Amino acid sequence: SKDNGKNRFTFCSLEMKHETLEKVKLTNSLYRALERDELALHYQPQIDIRSGKLVGLEALIRWTHPEHGIVSPGVFIPLAEQTGLINAIGEWVIATACRQGAYWHKRGLEGVRMAVNLSVEQFKSSSFSDRIESILLDTGMSPELLELEVTESIALDDSYDVVNTLEKLRESNIMVAIDDFGTEYSSLSRIKLLPADRIKIDRQFVESLAVDKRDRAVVRAIIELARNLDFKVIAEGVETEEQVEFLKSQNCDEIQGYYYCRPLPPEELEKSEIFNH
Ligand code: C2E
Ligand code: CA
Ligand code: CA
Numbered sequence: 589s590k591d592n593g594k595n596r597f598t599f600c601s602l603e604m605k606h607e608t609l610e611k612v613k614l615t616n617s618l619y620r621a622l623e624r625d626e627l628a629l630h631y632q633p634q635i636d637i638r639s640g641k642l643v644g645l646e647a648l649i650r651w652t653h654p655e656h657g658i659v660s661p662g663v664f665i666p667l668a669e670q671t672g673l674i675n676a677i678g679e680w681v682i683a684t685a686c687r688q689g690a691y692w693h694k695r696g697l698e699g700v701r702m703a704v705n706l707s708v709e710q711f712k713s714s715s716f717s718d719r720i721e722s723i724l725l726d727t728g729m730s731p732e733l734l735e736l737e738v739t740e741s742i743a744l745d746d747s748y749d750v751v752n753t754l755e756k757l758r759e760s761n762i763m764v765a766i767d768d769f770g771t772e773y774s775s776l777s778r779i780k781l782l783p784a785d786r787i788k789i790d791r792q793f794v795e796s797l798a799v800d801k802r803d804r805a806v807v808r809a810i811i812e813l814a815r816n817l818d819f820k821v822i823a824e825g826v827e828t829e830e831q832v833e834f835l836k837s838q839n840c841d842e843i844q845g846y847y848y849c850r851p852l853p854p855e856e857l858e859k860s861e862i863f864n865h
């Protein structure tokens with residue numbers, strides 16, 4: 589009836605107000621999170637599928653909110669992007685990951701890459717490559733061991749001159765990985781022009797490898813395409829031995845996922861078997 593519709597509307601707008609208020613509160617506390625040292629990076633191993641050796645680490649941000657506990661980056665990164673806070677956070681992430689990487693390299697973790705996620709907002713800043721250069725100098729991190737992960741949708745977006753920025757980074761010997769690959773409708777002619785070293789097969793395809801014949805076909809095709817275009821390929825979200833075996837049979841280069849290791853804080857990672865292997 590009409591009445592029900594009206595009630596429902598009132599209910600919805602209250603819900604929305606509540607949600608907006610929560611968002612404002614969360615944004616305010618995110619502003620303080622940086623100063624109060626509530627942000628941390630966890631690191632997830634990337635493994636060479638043939639040798640089983642550690643070849644890379646992906647830095648993943650964590651926020652421990654004083655009241656809410658751990659807030660997922662899936663929640664607060666979009667918020668940081670909307671409010672412009674992502675530039676400060678993004679810079680903190682790169683600097684922290686580089687400092688940690690340089691430290692581990694000195695302590696014997698030779699040749700292991702450090703991968704960092706980037707937001708589109710960071711690309712819009714004209715001083716982005718200069719900032720990276722100065723972080724590398726400050727932290728003593730080797731550019732050849734730094735990898736920047738950009739999502740397929742960012743990499744193929746025309747509006748930010750992304751290709752130019754990526755080319756500049758690669759001229760400084762920094763590596764580029766295309767994250768969440770396969771989730772966008774990119775044309776093959778665009779993909780072949782991507783200034784990238786590596787393609788990361790999105791978790792959604794890896795997830796159902798065992799049950800979905802079509803996902804097996806997609807993964808096979810991505811690996812084949814990557815090889816022909818001279819990209820290395822890593823599969824993310826690998827959780828089972830079955831998935832590992834399939835990816836091995838398709839000559840995927842590297843894997844990352846809970847099967848090997850969850851993202852861990854530095855102290856815990858240093859104690860893990862994979863790290864000391
Ligand atoms: P992403 O870059 O695609 O990261 C992969 C996500 O999958 C991470 O979630 C990781 O913890 C999770 N994961 C890894 N292995 C497995 C697995 O075997 N199974 C399952 N189910 N999940 C797995 P997380 O850490 O919650 O990060 C979510 C997203 O937040 C990331 O997706 C990335 O887009 C963004 N993000 C994280 N850290 C940063 C950062 O420092 N800067 C920016 N701009 N974005 C970040
Ligand atoms: Ca990533
Ligand atoms: Ca991804």
Ligand code: CA
Pocket residue numbers: 768
């Ligand atoms: Ca993702």
